[in-house]
């Protein structure tokens with residue numbers, strides 16, 4: 001039997017109507033069983049983090065007020081769907097556990113990364129239990145199979161362990177089971193709950209697709225597939241019907257939120273079909289991500305991506321290479337994303353985005369030790385298979401930058417992109433301009 005994995009993001013399970021639409025998609029796409037991965041109800045992860053932050057500063061009453069709001073919202077959605085009685089047995093202990101975790105944080109006046117992951121897991125576990133009822137499926141806890149290391153907040157999968165643990169799932173799903181599980185979560189070797197980083201449910205779906213030998217993974221979200229730019233900055237951004245894995249990889253690595261940065265590697269290794277589609281308009285255009293590149297005119301740019309929140313670390317030439325390399329290593333180990341490390345006789349520049357509390361701590365230590373750290377930067381990338389065949393075109397496109405205060409040009413291993421650093425404040429002007437000048441008309 002063909003095995004498919006469907007993933008529904010937060011907005012696709014954000015309210016009762018969205019869940020009804022998702023149920024109809026599950027019925028159409030998985031008539032003979034399969035696996036559904038769900039995120040927490042839209043906004044829940046942010047709210048749980050807010051509650052943890054309040055508890056960590058010993059403000060238990062705010063934390064509990066946030067918890068009460070989360071509980072009320074979930075109960076309203078379940079009531080609207082007619083499943084409140086059915087989910088109550090699974091939900092009550094989850095709300096109690098969240099209360100206990102927050103109380104513990106407030107007593108200590110501190111939230112550890114491990115404690116936060118345990119709290120965050122409740123969001124995805126609540127929604128997966130509810131979705132299982134909506135889809136007439138059974139709930140399975142992803143922590144039984146998603147084996148990761150213990151880097152709380154940005155855990156990395158342990159692929160052989162994941163594959164071994166997934167064997168019984170593979171068998172049951174191929175025999176026709178319909179299961180719902182949580183995105184975003186994993187379990188460390190000692191069994192503690194971990195998370196894969198913000199937006200990590202896409203990666204859960206593709207990692208599970210790989211471990212289960214699925215033929216297809218579908219990412220259901222709130223836009224008509226991958227677009228030529230972020231629609232919140234470029235309303236006229238167009239859907240890209242087909243793109244190569246390399247294009248998708250570059251786009252997500254440079255910040256397009258529609259696909260989590262780590263979500264493309266599993267498809268590259270195992271070769272399943274990867275599709276991005278819109279829960280709000282299932283019949284609308286969608287994006288298919290192919291192992292082999294579609295035809296593109298030489299020099300053509302398919303899309304523009306950006307990521308804000310970049311910190312630049314500057315090391316003088318006299319410092320040599322050891323300190324920047326050590327900084328890059330310790331930041332990455334603590335969960336920062338590295339966007340560039342450029343060295344020249346004039347010095348070394350390291351561009352990173354701290355994604356965890358731990359990596360922010362490392363940045364603070366580096367700054368205190370005298371390393372020049374500047375916040376407020378963004379990375380911008382032009383992406384397209386056309387740049388592979390005409391790399392000089394990439395430089396011609398930079399004319400569209402005009403007099404922008406570019407902080408550095410980033411060349412990397414990807415030959416389908418060119419990226420550069422700009423002040424965050426320039427993004428609102430620059431992204432629409434680059435889209436208009438550089439992206440191939442649809």
Ligand code: ADP
Nearest residue numbers: 009010011221222223226227229230256257258
């Ligand atoms: P989900 O909750 O389904 O995971 P996300 O919010 O994580 O959804 O990702 C979808 C969002 O990504 C879109 O609503 C859009 O605002 C944003 N986005 C940024 N860049 C792109 C792009 N190039 N194509 C499509 N969406 C993009």
Ligand code: ASP
Nearest residue numbers: 039045184198199200201
């Ligand atoms: N719920 C998690 C988040 O908001 C994971 C995800 O949505 O992919 O980051």
Ligand code: MG
Nearest residue numbers: 009199257258
């Ligand atoms: Mg997402």
